[in-house]
Amino acid sequence: MILPTHTCRSCASQRLASILSLGETPLADALLMPQQLDKHEPVFPLELVFCHDCALVQILETVAPEVLFGADYPYFSSFSPALLRHSRSNALQLMASCKLDHRSLVIELASNDGYLLKNYAAAGIPVLGIDPAAPCATAAIAAGVPTLIEFFGVALAEKLAQDGKQADVVHANNVLAHVADTNGFVEGISLLLKDKGVAVIECPYVRDLVDRCEFDTIYHEHLCYFSVTALDRLFRRHHLYINDIKQLDIHGGSVRLYVQHVENVGATVNDMLREEYETGVDRLEYYRNFAGAVIRLRTLLSTLLHDLKRAGKSIAAYGAAAKGATLLNYVGIGTDTIDFVVDRNVHKHGKFMPGQHVPIYPTDQLLQRMPDYVLLLAWNFFDEIVSQQQEYLDAGGQFIVPVPMPKIV
Numbered sequence: 001m002i003l004p005t006h007t008c009r010s011c012a013s014q015r016l017a018s019i020l021s022l023g024e025t026p027l028a029d030a031l032l033m034p035q036q037l038d039k040h041e042p043v044f045p046l047e048l049v050f051c052h053d054c055a056l057v058q059i060l061e062t063v064a065p066e067v068l069f070g071a072d073y074p075y076f077s078s079f080s081p082a083l084l085r086h087s088r089s090n091a092l093q094l095m096a097s098c099k100l101d102h103r104s105l106v107i108e109l110a111s112n113d114g115y116l117l118k119n120y121a122a123a124g125i126p127v128l129g130i131d132p133a134a135p136c137a138t139a140a141i142a143a144g145v146p147t148l149i150e151f152f153g154v155a156l157a158e159k160l161a162q163d164g165k166q167a168d169v170v171h172a173n174n175v176l177a178h179v180a181d182t183n184g185f186v187e188g189i190s191l192l193l194k195d196k197g198v199a200v201i202e203c204p205y206v207r208d209l210v211d212r213c214e215f216d217t218i219y220h221e222h223l224c225y226f227s228v229t230a231l232d233r234l235f236r237r238h239h240l241y242i243n244d245i246k247q248l249d250i251h252g253g254s255v256r257l258y259v260q261h262v263e264n265v266g267a268t269v270n271d272m273l274r275e276e277y278e279t280g281v282d283r284l285e286y287y288r289n290f291a292g293a294v295i296r297l298r299t300l301l302s303t304l305l306h307d308l309k310r311a312g313k314s315i316a317a318y319g320a321a322a323k324g325a326t327l328l329n330y331v332g333i334g335t336d337t338i339d340f341v342v343d344r345n346v347h348k349h350g351k352f353m354p355g356q357h358v359p360i361y362p363t364d365q366l367l368q369r370m371p372d373y374v375l376l377l378a379w380n381f382f383d384e385i386v387s388q389q390q391e392y393l394d395a396g397g398q399f400i401v402p403v404p405m406p407k408i409v
């Protein structure tokens with residue numbers, strides 16, 4: 001079914017075909033305060049589509065960035081130790097490979113709470129963060145990471161370049177998929193990057209989303225779901241080239257792109273492009289069965305939780321994650337099924353999950369309340385969380401991992 005009322009975020013084609021609809025859903029990171037529970041909660045359509053002309057998978061709805069990433073944006077990267085380790089390793093590799101020193105400049109777009117740039121700053125390498133969400137940007141500044149509390153785009157890139165602030169390294173982790181002006185963002189990277197600079201960009205990989213049925217990573221913050229094919233066409237449109245690529249486990253499966261002004265495309269990129277062509281990732285057919293797999297997963301998870309409740313078991317959840325909101329709302333898991341969610345992020349405590357209004361508590365509540373089962377909404381940090389909650393497991397608790405297939409561990 002072609003949707004003539006919309007155009008592709010990358011190539012402006014109108015040849016968009018529907019893959020999956022998750023219905024009208026609340027904003028995944030719009031956690032509620034107690035006084036908001038009886039107020040109207042805005043919901044928006046969440047429909048995943050495929051562009052026949054550039055292969056970009058994307059959602060149709062664009063919620064205003066000021067609404068998504070405003071003063072209440074609750075996501076702080078530093079509450080994930082695994083993410084901190086992952087980021088530090090990336091920074092150390094680039095310090096060495098790019099021979100960065102006090103004359104260099106490293107800029108991160110969507111720099112959050114300084115989780116990544118602090119590694120460069122500690123080594124005496126000049127940094128600049130850019131993030132529109134005041135809560136985490138303020139935390140970054142307090143941690144010694146200079147940060148502009150602004151949205152990034154062509155206008156800011158031009159200003160920085162005019163001020164002589166072009167970068168040797170531009171980081172953009174889990175932000176390219178989030179921006180309403182996809183082309184403007186990439187053009188901004190081109191303007192910000194020194195001639196011999198490198199943009200190091202991480203984003204979730206659409207093949208992992210489909211192959212591992214990670215439907216819960218679909219929410220309004222994530223406007224695009226990238227294949228290498230779609231990324232390559234997007235960057236080439238702005239005379240930028242993906243010269244190297246790494247596949248990563250972080251966030252359920254991501255790619256790290258090494259993008260430069262000069263074309264020197266390596267085997268890692270050509271191999272992935274060829275693999276995508278051979279498996280059909282650049283054609284609609286590849287996504288044809290995804291909706292069916294998601295519906296089957298919903299049924300299996302709902303039945304498992306229902307059976308546990310009928311057996312008199314108590315269930316909680318771990319990770320007040322954005323993906324957790326999508327999962328709870330799409331599967332219909334509410335306070336009749338799970339009693340509470342725990343999370344390490346103190347900014348989320350005392351609030352409630354969007355849509356299902358499940359309360360969010362500190363993680364020590366698992367041992368204190370000892371639910372029989374814990375639904376792992378932050379499954380992408382399984383190893384970290386299981387090792388952290390060994391005492392709960394030793395006391396007889398069990399985790400339920402919801403994707404790619406619901407299983408009790």
Ligand code: DWN
Binds near residue numbers: 320322363
């Ligand atoms: O793209 C995005 C990803 C990168 O982060 C953002 N748009 C929003 C956010 O999505 P998410 O909330 O699904 O991401 P996480 O990082 O998977 O969320 C994990 C949640 O679990 C956080 O609230 C932190 C929490 N956590 C915890 O309580 N204990 C995480 C770890 C590792 C832990 O040990």
